[in-house]
Amino acid sequence: MQDQAIHGTTIRPVAIGQALSLFWASLGLGFVKLPLDWAYLTSQAPPVFNAMIVMFTLAITVFFIWKIGRGKNWARIIFLVLFVLGTVPFIFIVRSAFARSVVSGLISVLQMGLQAVGLFLIFASPGKQWLQARRT
Numbered sequence: 001m002q003d004q005a006i007h008g009t010t011i012r013p014v015a016i017g018q019a020l021s022l023f024w025a026s027l028g029l030g031f032v033k034l035p036l037d038w039a040y041l042t043s044q045a046p047p048v049f050n051a052m053i054v055m056f057t058l059a060i061t062v063f064f065i066w067k068i069g070r071g072k073n074w075a076r077i078i079f080l081v082l083f084v085l086g087t088v089p090f091i092f093i094v095r096s097a098f099a100r101s102v103v104s105g106l107i108s109v110l111q112m113g114l115q116a117v118g119l120f121l122i123f124a125s126p127g128k129q130w131l132q133a134r135r136t
Helices: 014-044 045-068 072-102 102-123 127-133
Strands: none
Touching: 014 072, 014 102, 014 127, 045 072, 045 127, 072 102, 072 127, 102 127
């Protein structure tokens, strides 16, 4: 779908909406996976610490998804940087997730895949042009 001008603004491309849906789905899968991993997580660190990490991660992720949806170009760049930084640890984390539970490992891989496709959509046309045109 091509961008259309309406009263000096542009309509958000379908690709952006699809990317946002993928990001939200990935986040939602985290809530499915959390109970599967909770016993392991609390064996590694106190429950309060784990709860704080989960809340912090949730808040940061929601913030960046929301900002990308609002057309903030800087948010997609930071989201990409965080994704790339998380890729190396992911290799080790997903191996241990599969060792504990196949379902947990599959959810982890699905989350990574959803985020990767979402990032592709916001860095490819027309998402890229829409976000770059709205730089702020």
